[in-house]
Amino acid sequence: MSQPITNYQPIMNYQHQSDIDSIKRLPAGKVVCIGRNYAAHAKELGNPVPKQPVIFIKPSTSLCHWNEKVYIPAGLGECHHEVELAILIKERLTNLDETDDVVSAIAGVSLALDLTLRDLQQTLKSQGHPWEMAKAFDGACPVANWVELPSAKWLEQAEFSLSINGELRQSTTAQLMLWPVIELIRYISQTFTLQPGDMVLTGTPEGVAALQPGDKLQASLSDLLTITSKVESYGG
Template sequence: MYQHLNLQGLPFGLPAGKVVCVGRNYLDHIKELNNDVPAEPLLFLKPATSLCSVTEPVVIPTHLGACHNELEVAVLIGQTLTRATPALATAAIAGVGLALDLTLRDVQDKLKSDGHPWERAKAFDKACPVSAFTPANEVADLQDLTFTLTVNGEVKQQGNTSMMMRDIQSLLVAISEVFTLEPGDIVLTGTPKGVGPLQPQDTLTLNMSPWFNIETRVVGA
C-alpha cells in the first residue's frame, strides 16, 4: 500500500490523500498540444488509489491506447488549507518531490472532443507514480527548481518552476478557494513540453538535483 516517504525511505507521517492536478501551467506544453491558455488554473483530481511509488515499475494499461509521460513537481500538503492567504499556503507545504501524471492520451482526446471530464484518462489505478519528498524547509526557492525526465537515455522533458504561468504559492491559494486541501494531499503543479507515449521496457530517469535521480522502468498491464 502506498505511503508518503521521506528521502530516507521512512514514512512521512501523513495519510495518502487526493491528488490535485494543475493543467496547462507551462506555456510551451500548451503550445505543443495546441490547447487554449486557461483564464484561471485548470484543475482536475486523481484519487488516492492512483498513487504508487515511482521506484516501482511504472504500469501502463497498453490496451487503452497511448499513455503519455507528464513529469511534474509534486507538493505535499501538511496543513489544512481553506481560502488560504499566500503566507498560510507556503507554510502548509510539508515536502517537495516529483511525480508522473500518466495520461491516456487517446482516451483523453476522445473525452475532450465529446465535452466529457478527463478522469478515465487521468485517474486510473497507479496513474500517479510519485517520488519520496524532501522537507520543504530544505528547498531554498520553490520557483527555481530544475527537473528532467530521460527516456532510454534521451532527455524528453526538462523544465524549471520559474517557467510556470502561475507559481506554486498562487496555485495553492487558488485551489484552496475552490475546495479544502488536507494534510496528505498532493498538488501536481503542471508539466513542461516533451510529453509523449511510453512503451513497455522503457527506462526512465527522473532528476531534480540535489534530491532526486531516480531510475525506473515501464511495464505493460
C-alpha cells in the first residue's frame, strides 16, 4: 500500500484547459488544498472541526484533465472522491492582509477532484506522518475546464455537486464554508507565496466515498460547468 505511483501517462502533458487564452498560457503550478473546510465533512471522517484552516499541497504532477475518464490506482485500497471548488491564480500573492485585493488575482474557477487513498491516509495519520502519499500521487487532482469568475459575490454563494451512477453524493454551497474563498487565499499567502498558475482547492463537503471502476460521474458548478465521466483503474 505504501508504494509510490509514478509514470502515470494522463498527467504527462497537463496544461490548463479553457476558452480563455490567458488561462491556457499560465503554467501548471502547485495545488494548495484546504482540509476540513466544511464542518459536516470533518465530522463524517471523525476529525475535529478545525479552529484555523488545514493546509496541504499537491504537486503539479498530481494534475490531470477531468475529461471523459477519471483514473484511480488499483491495489492501493479505497480511493475516495472529494469534489471541490477550484480557484486559479494569475498574479503573485504573498503575505496579504485584509485590505489587499484578491479578486483581481483570480484567473478563473472550476471543479476538481481531490482523489484520496483513504486507507493509506488513515494509516499515515495513525502513525503521525504527513498525508502526501495518500493525496499527492500522480493523477490525484483531475481538473475540469476553467471558466471566468462571474463576480466577487459569486464566490460567497457558488453551488456545486457530484453524482455517482445517478445518485447525488456531494452537494453544497460556498455559504457553508468555514472560511470563505477570499479569506482562505489571504491566509494561504501568509504561509506560501502563490504564483501565477497555482491552484487553490477550497475544501469538500460531506458525502465522500470510494470510487469503483465503471462508476459514472456527473458534476456541476452552478450554471457554469457540467462534467460527465467514467472511472477506470490502472496499475495493480
